[in-house]
Amino acid sequence: MPAHPDKSAFLQYINGTATAAEATAMRTWLGQPSNQLLARHWMKEHWHSFDASPHAVPAYPEPDYEALLLTLHQRLRFDVAEPVDIADDSAGGWPGRWRYWAAAAATVAMVAGGSILWQQHARPAPQSYATTFGQTRTLHLPDGSTVTLNGNSRLRYAPNPAAGQPREVWLDGEAFFSVRHTPSNQRFIVHTTAGFNVEVLGTQFTVFRRRQEARVVLLSGKVRVDFEDSTRADLLMKPGELVQTQDDQPRALVHKPVHTDAYASWKDEKLVLDNTSMSELATRLHDTYGLDVEVATPALRTRRMTGTVPVQDLELLLKALEETFHLKAERQQNRLIFSDSIAP
Helix, strand or coil: CCCCCCHHHHHHHHCCCCCHHHHHHHHHHHCCHHHHHHHHHHHHHHHHHHHHCCCCCCCCCCCCHHHHHHHHHHHHHCCCCCCCCCCCHHHHCCCCHHHHHHHHCHHHCCEECCEEHHHHHHCCCCEEEECCCCCCEEEECCCCCEEEECCCCEEEECCCCCCCCCEEEEEEEEEEEECCCCCCCCCEEEECCCCEEEEECCCEEEEEEECCEEEEEEEECCEEEEECCCCCCCEEECCCEEEEEECCEEEEEEEEECCCHHHHHHHHCEEEEEEEEHHHHHHHHHHHHCCEEEECCHHHHHCEEEEEEECCCHHHHHHHHHHHHCEEEEEECCEEEEEECCCC
16 A cells, blocks of 8 residues: 555545555554545545435435544544444334445444444444442343343443344343343343353343452353353353352352342342351442441351341341341441340
């Protein structure tokens, strides 16, 4: 490619017909702010060339070339790509839009880090929902699936995926999923930052990701845990099983049968303890309610608890813990102190 590429080389690159060396050279050229004016001119010429096309579809608003180029320049040099919705808008009442734009506005469909620039500007942005400490929230996804977020959690999802593309969500925190099966067997993928994703066709399961720990608990159906480490085989889970990992011990995988109620009861406003240690309970209360928990009675730290208590609100939960397990729970603003009720 010449030091100063022409329009033909520019279009070859964005149409995907450039060689690897030509593509690298073009990306370097596009990364220079001084070249944006020329690139913008070529982009505009290409757009208006479709006015005379015998196959042109009805006109659409002309894009903001300068803003698109500025974003492209930033992405090529600085930005980390975020997951974006890559749905085909043809199903939403704009016939042929993607096919038209693939050609007419190909100059703004430059690939950077796996995301399409035009789609970032014109397609629906990922939806994001979050819960505060102590709050649960049920979300109804466009495909009919439901997600219940536990307290202190965040979910993002790409709406309206294209035919043949998976349904994808990104989770931080804890959530219960009830995934609806689609006639096309469209996959449903939960992305985590724990080195694995969870793939499912139709089922009920929970995913937990906090601190250095991650786990998946399957209530019904079938899921596959897909590890990002290519040397590890994917893992198929059966109902009633748990898979758990720790960031500091990535090879120490736990895969075992469990009583699932202890991991999913929070969505029904219950806390189920199944031989649960005081340290585990303290961690749950910290994660869900943002409390700093102290166990003041040494003997209490080794106690394990089994039972069910309501969690409609924090005060009711603490009172239920006191009565059920003969504890004293003293709350001082954001601090919670557990002690034995018979302690002096």
